[in-house]
């Protein structure tokens with residue numbers, strides 16, 4: 001009989017540090033990740049880390065609203 005040792009993974013809340021371009025904290029209702037408008041998702045501006053998204057290439061932006 002196989003012993004199932006897999007532990008059920010609970011909601012792993014990965015806390016990501018807010019970037020300057022983030023409009024809200026991740027996980028906030030109505031907020032989703034969007035491609036950073038400044039670096040176009042590359043996470044870099046020229047040869048530097050994009051300050052808007054903090055080098056992640058994405059920013060947290062409000063969705064479902066205007």
Ligand SMILES: [Zn+2]
Nearest residue numbers: 036039050053
């Ligand atoms: Zn960026």
